[in-house]
Amino acid sequence: GAGGTSYEFVGDVTASPDPALRQLHQDGLKEVTVPGADSDTTDAGIGKTTGVIFNPAPLTSDKFVVTGQPVQVDGQQQLLSGSARFLFATDSGHISGWTEQGPDGQIVRHNGPAKDMFDGTAQGMNFFGIALEPGGGDTLWAADFGAAPQIRQFDKNWRPVPTEGFANPFATGDPIDPADPGRGNKARPGDPAPFNITTIGDRVFVTYATTKAPDGGPATEFDAGEEDSLDAEQEAAAQDRPDRGKVAEFDAAGTVVRVLDDQGRLNAPWGVALAPPEFGALGGKLLVGNFAGAGRILAFDDGTGDFVDYLRDDAGEPLAVEGLWGLLFGNGESLGDAD
Structure with a gap:
């Protein structure tokens, strides 16, 4: 990520049997716009992209589903829906998802925004x-x-729930729950x-x-x-x-x-x-x-x-x-x- 944009690359695998993958390059998906972030480095900036992870779940699964994600394909807008392929976090408190599943189940890899799922x-x-x-x-x-x-x-389903475990071993304040x-x-x-x-x-x-x-x-x-x-x-x-x-x-x-x-x-x-x-x-x-x-x-x-x-x-x-x-x-x- 860079500011409010995530740039996508493939390749740089020197021993790949596919010559196209031996060089670092971009395919049809070059960048994803991340909600809650921008490239403004002044105090007026809304935030920066801090984390991005890959979700290996099938696009048809019910895990971290994104619906109505807009994308322009050949001058026409499509709305993508499916399990998020990538999840993004920002230091402004947003978590968003990006899917590549088109209306008919086809893969759609074009530039566009991720969908804001939690603020x-x-x-x-x-x-x-x-x-x-x-x-x-x-x-x-x-x-x-x-x-x-x-x-x-x-x-x-993107809903915040009580955290199980992960007590901070370095925290010195009052007990979270005395009981x-x-x-x-x-x-x-x-x-x-x-x-x-x-x-x-x-x-x-x-x-x-x-x-x-x-x-x-x-x-x-x-x-x-x-x-x-x-x-x-x-x-x-x-x-x-x-x-x-x-x-x-x-x-x-x-x-x-x-x-x-x-x-x-x-x-x-x-x-x-x-x-x-x-x-x-x-x-x-x-x-x-x-x-x-x-x-x-x-x-x-x-x-x-x-x-x-x-x-x-x-x-x-x-x-x-x-x-x-x-x-x-x-x-x-x-x-x-x-x-």
Whole structure:
């Protein structure tokens, strides 16, 4: 995504038997307009696209159905309806879906808008990442970094429902429900809160950025959508120990499995990926990208959760991509090499 638009690509699979897929290119679907987001970087901007996920359910399924999605085909408007192929989230609190099922069941891949399916702006929600429950795909999770930061849960009909599990292990506020300690505590400004949620197989990873109170505002309120992080210069001054984030692994039921031993190296972490075995010295390692600071990618031992090293360039220096967001290996078939 870029601002209020998601750009779609295929190819870049160097060993593909199909010559057309060896080069990165776009087909008939080049861009999708995302509700609740735009490219305006001033205070007048309505929001930005923060998360996009693929929904593997058949287009004819009843999971996350979109109806009446407009698209122009050969100068004529069609209304598409079907299970969403892609789901989008914005930091303005919107969740939308895009389908490619035409009126007669045919595949229609043309530029057009996604359909707005949930708007949490009135509740102060700011979504920074989304993920589908492993396995059935009937549940959608969203990392809300807004006025009441937490993992939100939605059913297959786009309806918000009580979140099962995913208690914040770093929250220091009052119990959410004194009668049910398993629900954990409320977060307070200064605590790490969910910044993204990612699935790898049947595993679920939640990255946490450090929250803060608004400048000059009440110390008990959150500066919604704004993380407390260090820039690259401040990060270097802290000897690369910004200590501005955490990563926890959960099972599919929302029970915490472990917390990665980052040793204070995280700085608003967002992207998480598991490197394939063929990925050189870091093959099989769990990779976590810092959004803030220099934008470094940390590698963790997937067995112990211990920090191992940074992803490094040809000169042996830690790779740095300021503003780094997602991490994703290709599928080796239609988009990107698997390694």
